[in-house]
Amino acid sequence: MNENVIYSINGPVVTVKDTDAFSMLEMVYVGNARLIGEVISIKKEFTTIQVYETTTGLKPGEPVYPTGQPISVTLGPGILRNIFDGIERPLEEIAKESGSFIPTGSHVDPLDKNKLWDVTVVAKVGDQVQGGDVYATIPETDLIMHKCMVSPYTKGKVIEVAPSGQYKIDDVVMKIEDEEGKIIECTLTQKWPIKQSRPVAKRLPISMPLITGQRVIDTLFPIAKGGTAAIPGGFGTGKTMTQHQLAKWCDADIIVYVGCGERGNEMTQVLEEFRELIDPKSNKPLTDRTVLIANTSNMPVAAREASIYTGVTLAEYYRDMGYHVAIMADSTSRWAEALREISGRLEEMPAEEGFPAYLPSRLSQFYERAGYMNNLNGTKGSVTIIGAVSPQGADFSEPVTQNTKRFVRTFWALDKALAYARHYFAINWNQSYSEYIPDLERWFNKNVDPKFLRDRQELSSILAEETKLMEIVKLMGSDVLPDDQKLIIEVAKLVRVGYLQQNAFHPDDTYVPLEKQLKMMEVILYLYKRGKEVVNAGKPIRLIMETGIFDKVIKMKYDVPNNHLDLFDDYYKDIDEAVASID
Template sequence: MARITYISGPIVKATLENESPKLLEVAYVGKDKLIGEIVSVERDTITVQVYEATEGLKLGEPVILSGEMLKAILGPGLLGSIYDGIERPLMKLGERIEKGASVYPLSKDKKWHFVPLLKKGDEVEEGDIFGYVKESSIKHFLTIPNGIEGVIEEIKEEGDYTINEELLCFHNGRKLTMIQEWPVRFGRKYRKRLKPDTPLITGQRIIDFLFPIAKGGTASIPGGFGTGKTILQQTLAKWCDADIIVYIGCGERGNEMTEVLEKFPELEDPKTGKKLIERTILIANTSNMPVSAREASIYLGITIAEYFRDMGYHVALMADSTSRWAEAMRELSTRMGELPIEEGFPAYLSSRIAGVYERAGFVETMSGKVGSLSIIGAVSPPGGDFSEPVTRHTRRFTSVFWALDKELANARFYPAINYTQSYSAYGETVRVWWEDIYKEWYELRSWMMKLLQEDDKLQRIVKLLGSEALPEEQKLTVEIANLVKEVFLQQNAFDPIDAYCPPEKQIALAKVLKSLYDWWQACLKEAAIPIKTLKGQKIVEEIVKLRFLKSVPENIEEKIESTYKNLIKIYGEREK
């Protein structure tokens, strides 16, 4: 047993007697047995990061070492649950969380219908699937834990069992239940990492078409206050084609997280028709909860996500926000007296951010299945400054950067993604998938990107002198770009049709806009028709309304051709 000699907020130091502590070992602090983790060992002194409020803690109180690392309890019952940063179920803890409260994260009484997939005499090794239970709309596969192999001596027949009942027994006497435990700070094993070549379809046109994220990819959503980070993450959680959603509210305001907790159980899942919460795990560690548990919540969420990935599912993890997580690291580091670097963050900020995002991936699991974990982290730079350390380091380790813009958000442009600052490294990797739908997808995407970049340069002149100061060729670029922004980039999250746009419709809309651009160019070249006349045609109004239709009419491009062919003919006759 150790005794407390120093207390500074969530950081507690204790003098050892005869113990041999391990780094990252769980410790129980004080008479209330507050849960903590050893983060430093120096001769006969340990430093403990306490995951609960330390008010009332006194010098001399005992610190008991557990001999184990901080682990996630994994098994049936995770889906639909709401946990705090150290996997205590908030619904069971009630409105007031008592100090040292210890509640098992899964129900020990509920029975699950077990279906065995192996038989007596089968030889198995770590990662092999020996059965499954039905949980919500998915099969919850049960796997052989890490480091275990052998010949099955006995396996239970199909039937209803609790999570703690023994289902499988080996020749050496080792027995397995439905439960697994895994240290949260270490990634779960897999056979090999695969190329992320399948897009995670979100239904948001600006994301899927221009700045795609692959399944198993990483993305960051930086943006100042009020730019819509939380709303965008909730939209992605609802509409993306992942099998499982893990949503982490890390250090966000309590009222925002309350809204998430209230909305998710009521939202209808567009994939299954059931409630979205049934394939979602929520981890809530709001700004008024202990700061140290905020630091652990990210690792807990990733470990749970990896668990479902290893069953062969595609998992999307939303972390809102990693800036608050980094701020928790900064506070803890400062209290421990560690040497700070820029803006007071610890020297290991960069490596910690890298360690989180590197656990994403498209992998072949130990069971031979293919699964993925996509990590999408929101970043909240103070004052919207993207050069601050957390945003800058996050940008280094993520392959997609969706930069949210304050001006677009104020203009009620949703999603408020700045198309000139954003980028995606997955454009080439997902190219084959998109070209299976439409062969010229890459050329169509490149045209739209180039058009928007040219428009961005021209906007500086437009703001100073007005669009009338531009020559007709540049007016064409500006007007088509305006249509691209209105028809393609902007979406109405409250419209039942426009809230989600399937890939086929995205391509159809882009083709219509490219067709319009080509015909305007033809009109300008062949008959010198003014842009004001071109954009005044009735067909333009029809194009603007296309995003609110379930599908793009097949004859729309023919109507565009007919409209502007007639216009060329009329102007040609006038010239004669």
């Protein structure tokens, strides 16, 4: 007879009275339907559990079963191409069994237990192995080789291995005898608690950029592999579209996309689009290197918290194999709202705007799991976290945005005015920043050109100067400005429209390699230099504008294909001819 029964129910928060059967952060099964829950508070009289499923129909007096384990995910082949909910239940399998809505207490295996995988066993009898060592490889998709690794904190001597061949995920392919003589059976999977980061040999200094092919990001506000970025923006400013574009084009090996509390129709659009997208690097479906975690706004609130941790745990697992993983969290504001709701039900003392006092520490726990690492098996891998933030009323002074700023080093502030003017990406160059420039300087100098960061600095200065001048223009009109300042405004417009604005639907403009970005900057700055010469010679700026050279340079992003960068040489001749024609 189970003595642990439900005492009270308050939304997703359930209490059990007078028990010492549970431990902190233990996974439990709640009620006759065996809903998944987690112990979040233990007092002398009451144990509090947050339930990751809807508690409709639950009654006091129903049993609560301990498991002795923390909330964990199953890690193994079959994660990629899959769509999970916040607690790693496969949504497509659930849909086959029970239709469009997840029934309460649904227990479907996260990974297909009947599928046969082509396994190459690389371990040999007599090998000494430890956590992180690879003992089998499996072609999980056409793009990704899955490596089965010895679970961290395990070490011993291999006493038995299966021959290479076809196996299911629960088949034992290797046996280890540990130092105490205990036999450990290794299958194709392992379990890992989602709230605990996976161990690494060493955290490495950040030194390589995550190349996205998006000019405003790569040039002005780059993010590093193993770095963190926030994309704050009001409703309709393009947070989700920015993350889609990064997921499609960034040079990460694997993408983990977490839809946390987003609208259902928006997640549907993500799922449909990702299925149709072709990976530009391999011409295979993008889903071959993508895992989606869908936790829509009508799903249980508590599961939003789990979905973020589930996503980052899957990312760390592939990082341990030596891959570069990018995780898109859309959006951390909905996750923070879930924390606020549960905190309110627990009757905790609220802090700023009703959010719990531990909001900053929870955000830091999430973003700190990013990094460029030396793995236990000697490989190098990274987890890059890009989190969208949805501040109410586009107010960047609210707690989630402000606290996120403390833990991320790249801040891409989306601007409503730019979004409504159809300026894509709507990243505001005055409010955004990247602290990774000094870390990436060596890489850019060695792999692109030392001129790249110098030109970037000059472009930033022109945009900053324009912002100051526009204050005067708004008050007194542009006629009062001298010609050298009018030139800055015209060149800044060229930078904004011809360089920062990008067309996701144009074959040559949707992704721009760094070499082309450098050539475009060089042409713009050469035009600026020649324009200054004209103004210094006492000639009105109007004359160079009338030659049409500015309009021609604005269109170079479309007119020069990515594989014909030699065409940029013609622009220098055109600029020289335009200047000469004024004489």
